Amino acid sequence: MNLDTRTAVAWITRAADDVRADEARLTSLDAAVGDGDHGANMTRGLAAATASFAEKPPATPGAVLVAAGRSLVAKTGGASGPLYGTGLRKAGKALGEAEQAEPAAVAEALQAMLDGIRELGEAAEGDKTMIDALAPAVAAFRDAVDDGADLGAAARAAADAAEEGLAATVPLQARKGRASYLGARSVGHEDPGAASTTLVLRALAEVTTEDAA
Amino acid sequence: MSVGIVLVSHSPELAGATAEMAGSLAGTDVTIAPAGGTDDGRFGTSIELIQAAVGDADGGDGVCVVMDMGSSVLTAKTLLTELEDDDDGPAVRLADAPFVEGAVAASVLASTGQDLDAVVRAAEDAWAMRKL
Numbered sequence: 001m002n003l004d005t006r007t008a009v010a011w012i013t014r015a016a017d018d019v020r021a022d023e024a025r026l027t028s029l030d031a032a033v034g035d036g037d038h039g040a041n042m043t044r045g046l047a048a049a050t051a052s053f054a055e056k057p058p059a060t061p062g063a064v065l066v067a068a069g070r071s072l073v074a075k076t077g078g079a080s081g082p083l084y085g086t087g088l089r090k091a092g093k094a095l096g097e098a099e100q101a102e103p104a105a106v107a108e109a110l111q112a113m114l115d116g117i118r119e120l121g122e123a124a125e126g127d128k129t130m131i132d133a134l135a136p137a138v139a140a141f142r143d144a145v146d147d148g149a150d151l152g153a154a155a156r157a158a159a160d161a162a163e164e165g166l167a168a169t170v171p172l173q174a175r176k177g178r179a180s181y182l183g184a185r186s187v188g189h190e191d192p193g194a195a196s197t198t199l200v201l202r203a204l205a206e207v208t209t210e211d212a213a
Numbered sequence: 214m215s216v217g218i219v220l221v222s223h224s225p226e227l228a229g230a231t232a233e234m235a236g237s238l239a240g241t242d243v244t245i246a247p248a249g250g251t252d253d254g255r256f257g258t259s260i261e262l263i264q265a266a267v268g269d270a271d272g273g274d275g276v277c278v279v280m281d282m283g284s285s286v287l288t289a290k291t292l293l294t295e296l297e298d299d300d301d302g303p304a305v306r307l308a309d310a311p312f313v314e315g316a317v318a319a320s321v322l323a324s325t326g327q328d329l330d331a332v333v334r335a336a337e338d339a340w341a342m343r344k345l
Contacts, residue, residue, distance in 0.1 A: 037257070073291055077257030080289040120290060163229035178283060 001038035001151050004102040007207055008017040008064035011052050022199060030192040035181035037078055038192040045076030045084065061101050065109070066093030079177060080193060083117050083130065085201075090116030103151045107142040110158070113139045123177065126185065130193035137162040137201050145211035157203035164200040169194045216323040216332045218245040220315045220316050221263055221280040221289055224248035231316050234293025239320035246270040258288040269290070272274055275304035277319050277331035279336055287295045301323045304329055308336035 001007075019026065019042045026039035049068035058064040066086045075083030094112035095101050101109065114134050123129040140161035144154035167190070174186035177193070218235065222228035227244045228249025237247050247264035263278070270276045278293075289307050295302040296302045305327055308315055315336035322335040 035256075041264070073253075073260055073288075077251040077255060077284070079287050081258075082284065082287040086291055086294075118285060121247070127305065 002102050003061045003095075003151060003208070004063050004107050005058060005064060005098050007166040008061035008206040009058070010066065011096055011204045012046065012053070013050050014207050016043070016050050018199045018203050019043055019046055020155040026192055026196055027136075027197075029190055029195055032189045033174060033182060033186050034192060036180055038080060038196065041078040041080055042084075042196050045072040048072070048075035050083045057095050060095070060097055060099055060157045062092040062095030062097065062109075064100045065089070065095065065153065068092075079121075080186070080196065083121055083193075086120050087113035087134075088119040099166045103145045105147070105155070106139075106151060107145045110138045110141055123176045126172060127176045128169050128172040128179065128194075129176050132169045132172070132191060132199040133165040133194035133197040135164040135199070137197070152205065152209040154209045155201070159198065159202040159205040162194075162201045166190055166197075166198045181186060214272045214274045215243045216274045216277045216319075217267075218243060218320050218323060219247065219263065219266045219270050219273055219285055220247045220249075220312070221258065221266075221278060221285040222247070222249045222312065223258060223281060223283070225254065227281070227312075231313055234313075235316045235320035238317055239324040242326075243320050243323040244270045244272060244285045244316055245316075245320055250258060258284040260288050260292050263292050263300060267296075267303060269298075271303035273303075275306065277323070277329060277332045278307045279310055279312060279315045279319060280307065282331050287313055293298065296328060306330075308331045308333045310336035310339050314342060317344075 023039035023043050030036050030038035042188045048071040052067050052071045058067050069085040069088030089111040091109040094109040125130045137158040141154045141158035144157040169191040179186040220228045228247035232247040234247040242301040246269040248266035252259040267276050280289050318339040319332050319336035323332045
């Protein structure tokens with residue numbers, strides 16, 4: 001299958017539902033190393049994204065991601081807003097005006113998302129940020145597509161890689177964001193941004209797997 | 214005219230009070246617009262509030278934005294990227310500066326009619342102003 005408008009809307013809607021369902025966990029992760037607002041901020045930003053689809057239905061999968069990104073930038077309130085928002089807008093722009101995106105085009109869009117977030121946040125892998133989940137996920141997605149995987153299988157590979165990346169943030173010391181003020185005391189916790197990234201990618205795997213079945 | 218100043222903080226009160234203090238030191242010739250908190254008054258950052266403050270501060274000579282940290286910086290950078298696509302928009306620069314000291318330095322220099330480059334440089338030079 002390809003990523004069409006309906007599936008793109010389903011992805012962001014599922015991500016909004018999954019983040020809302022896990023809001024307490026994200027908030028408690030953030031309370032350990034940050035200001036404890038990540039769950040509420042992501043819930044608010046993604047809810048604004050899904051509300052925007054109802055208000056003005058996007059015509060292409062690219063437009064879905066651009067609209068979601070705009071809502072996240074406008075309504076999230078924390079650093080995750082500009083980061084996810086910029087990433088989704090870059091991904092949407094990479095998809096262009098196409099009505100359907102093949103898995104290879106989705107791989108390009110995810111790479112654009114990663115590049116956009118890296119450029120804005122100036123974080124590298126190992127800094128204990130969302131990049132630690134997103135970078136291996138994007139690589140796993142591309143590798144799966146190169147090996148002939150369909151969209152659902154590639155998205156599952158990406159979500160699995162994000163989960164491994166998330167687990168690998170536990171022993172890291174934060175070098176970006178509020179957690180970096182804690183120095184060595186940031187060690188021993190999952191990074192909340194990597195946790196929400198994993199939820200967003202798992203949501204993509206869920207909707208692309210269900211649609212194919 | 215003079216360069217306008219925008220102060221971005223997670224806190225509406227901190228942005229407002231810093232604008233008030235910088236204004237008291239710089240005089241009435243410079244517009245200092247605070248953009249604090251989220252659009253619904255919580256701690257955080259709002260791109261819409263920053264954009265509105267840039268509009269308020271712009272008198273035609275450009276706008277120098279001073280941010281506190283974290284999402285203030287990322288949101289201001291995101292707005293700058295959007296404004297770059299707008300040829301008719303105001304000239305906006307972000308100052309890599311300590312918040313209070315940078316706000317005061319930028320406001321004082323703007324009040325003397327210096328251009329945007331000089332105002333941004335004054336804010337950034339505030340890092341080097343030792344207190345003891």
